[in-house]
Amino acid sequence: MSISSALSNALSGLNVAARATDIVSSNIANAMTDGYGVRSLAISARVIGNGGAGAWVSGVIRHEDSILIGHRRRAEAETSFSMAQSQHLTRLEGLIGTPDAPGSLAARATAFEAAMISAAAGPQDQTRLGAAVGAAVDLATTINTIAAGIQGQRLQADGEIGRMVSRINTALESLAALNTRIRQDSGGGRDVSALLDAQARLVDDIAPLIPLESRRDATGALLLYSADGQALLDGRPAVLGFSPVTVMTAEMSRADGTLSGLTLNGRALPLDGTTPAFAGGELAAQFALRDQWAITAQAGIDAVARDLAARFDAPGFDPTLAPGQPGLFTDAGASVDPALEIGLAGRLRVNAAVLPAEGGAHWRLRDGLGATAPGPSGAAGFLHAQIDTLTALRxxxxxGFSATGRSFAGLVGDHLTAVGFARQAAEVDQAHGMARLHALRDEGLRQGVDTDAEMQRLLRIEQVFAANARVVSAAQEMIDQLIRMGA
Known part of the structure; x- marks a missing residue:
């Protein structure tokens, strides 16, 4: 081997060692970076003519387990769905309140019944009558507050959908732009690992929102689909469409057009039925919250409000009222119509006939809501009748409640129990999903950057560098010796 060929081989080895050092330092520096794919060098023998001429870097290999990443992304979507459901039910349970919590629905119902019993024990006492009326107002207000909280959750979900759609559209546009750069750089023989990392981070950003499937075409460009087969990025990025609202009432729904659905490139997507679009991610969870879960919650509290009003609206229950006139609890001042039950909990009011601030009088709670003048101050028959109707099994x-007869307090308790059971079941699903997700994330970390292995690789690179440097030094000494001999 000539001195020049030995020197050429050594220099190529030094170049490879320098590039390998860069790769190792990049791996170590990004050991905790999400979306980073571990790099390694593809090294090939360099051949000039028929002889070896050292080594050269033929490319940079970015390592990733696409199957594991796909499982982890789907687990993130499923966990986001169950977490949204659990959080909704936890907030709903908080709105209703536990029986021992001041201001809870159960506490208000108990306080109202106790105040009525106190008033019946001293019907001549205007203070007791006023306290009973105040307890009725507190009960109605608590039901109103629960209904308002449910609609607040629906409005929040609607806003979240709008933000998620914007986030997905922006990410898809960025992914398409990166695809263009990847094609260009790959065609020019440049390393695209950093671009692939950027794409991985963008996909990870939207993976909790929509269950995804991905692959790459022959040019290295990313193709992205939802798990149900909707094309999100296939050449051109898809555009999701959604129109959020600024107010929310119990009567608003997607079916009547007052709430927006979801479109993909202008085409309406099915969000119900056996194969709903984007099922299983956080985006689907927000639609479920707005259009299903909160609707069910509203129906539950509406049923409680209807039961309460109906107990005081029974025909002949208050002989001072004409047929059709509302009892103690009204639908915004009118009699409760079962056909207009949706949203009743938000409209429930105490009859103005017993409210002095609205022209009524407390004594009507004792003598009848339609009474034109106070009756005997010691008469407690109507008060006892109202207590009996509260405790009667209906x-x-x-x-969605069973047909079992319940007192009003029993209905309130069953309502809270149903929500509590649903919340516990959702938390179990969430815990299972989180356990699976953590296991997949841990496995991904194990396949990520191993700093110990990288340091060992660095030691080997140092040895390679030293060996090639020694060859260069020896070649230099030989050339110097030849020059001296010639002199």
Whole structure:
């Protein structure tokens, strides 16, 4: 081997060692970076003519387990769905309140019944009558507050959908732009690992929102689909469409057109049925919250409000009222119509006939809501009748409750129990999903940058560098010696 060929081989080895050092330092520096793919060098023998001429870097290999990443992304979507459901039910349970919590629905119902019993024990005492009326107002206000909280959750979900759609559209545009750069750089023989990392981070950003499937075409460009087969990035990025609202009422729904659905490139997507679009991610969870879960919650509290009003609206229950006139609890001042039950909890009011601030009088709670003048101050018959109707066992007519007879307090308790059971079941699903997700993330970390292995690789690179440097030094000494001999 000539001195020049030995020197050429050594210099190529030094170049490879320098490039390998860059790769190792990049791996170590990004050990905790999300979306980073571990790099390694593809090294090939350099051949000039028929002889070896050292080594050269033929490319940079970016390592990733696409199957594991796909499982982890789908687990993130499923966990986001169950977490959204669990959070909704936890907030709903908080709105209703536990029986021992001041201001809870159960506490208000108990306080109202106790105030009525106190008023019946001293019907001549205007203070007790006023306290009973105040307890009725507190009960109605608590039901109103629960209904408002449910609609608040629906409005928040609607806003979240709008933000998620914007986030997905922006990410898809960025992914398409990166695809263009990847094609250009790959065609020019340049390293695209950093671009692939950027794409991985963008996909990870939208993976919790929509269950995804991905692959790459022959040019290295990313193709992205939802798990149900909707094309999100296939050449051109898809555009999702959604129109958020600024107010929310119980009567608003997607079916009647007052709430927006979801479109993909202008085409309406099915969000119900056996194969709903984007099922299983956080985006689907927000639609479910707005259009299903909160609707069910509203139906439950509406059923409680209807049961309460119906107990005081029974024909002949208050002989001072004409047929059709509202009892103690009204639908915004009118009699409760079962056909207009949706949203009743938000409209429930105490009859103005017993409210002095609205021209009524407390004594009507004792003498009848339609009474024109106070009756005997010691008469407690109507007060006892109202207590009896509260404790009477009645079949609940709506809200998904069973036909079992319940007192009003029993209905309130069953309502809270149903929400509590649903919340516990959702938390179990969330815990299972989180356990699976953590396991997949841990496996991904194990396949990520191993700093110990990288340091060992660095030691080997140092040895390679030293060996090639020694060859260069020896060649230099030989050339110097030849020059001296010639002199």
């Amino acid at each position: 079949a609940t007519a709506s809200g």
